Structure formats: C-alpha cells, structure tokens
Amino acid sequence: MVATLFGCLLGGVVLALSMTSLKVWRQGKSSTPYILGQAALSLILLARQLQVFSLTKNIFPTGFVALIR
Secondary structure, three states: HHHHHHHHHHHHOOOOOHHHHHHHHHHOOHHHHHHHHHHHHHHHOOOOOOOOHHHHHHHHHHHHHHHHO
C-alpha cells in the first residue's frame, strides 16, 4: 500500500513537472530546471525499484520495471 502511494505520488509529480516544463518551453523560456527535476525523481524511482529487486531477486515484475525505467 505504501509503495503504491509512494509510486503514484512521485509519478504524479513527474507528470506535473513535465506539463509545466512544456508550458514554460512554449513561452520561450528555459525549461531546464523542470527537466532536471524530472530526471531526479526518475532516478529516485529507479533506485527504489532496484532496491526492491536486490532484496527479492524476482525478475518479474520488479526487475522488468527497473529495466524499462
């Protein structure tokens, strides 16, 4: 339950950053801070998936999800 909420929360923040980044880019401004924020959150999600994979050693679904990120 906590992992699902954690993933949904960070996923929602990544989505919000991407939408904001696109809006800022369309205005002709630099969207680099938003892109770096997306990258940082994606790395957090990847690290979390790799941590779960290292504990369980299950290729599917955790290893698969870590591979596609």
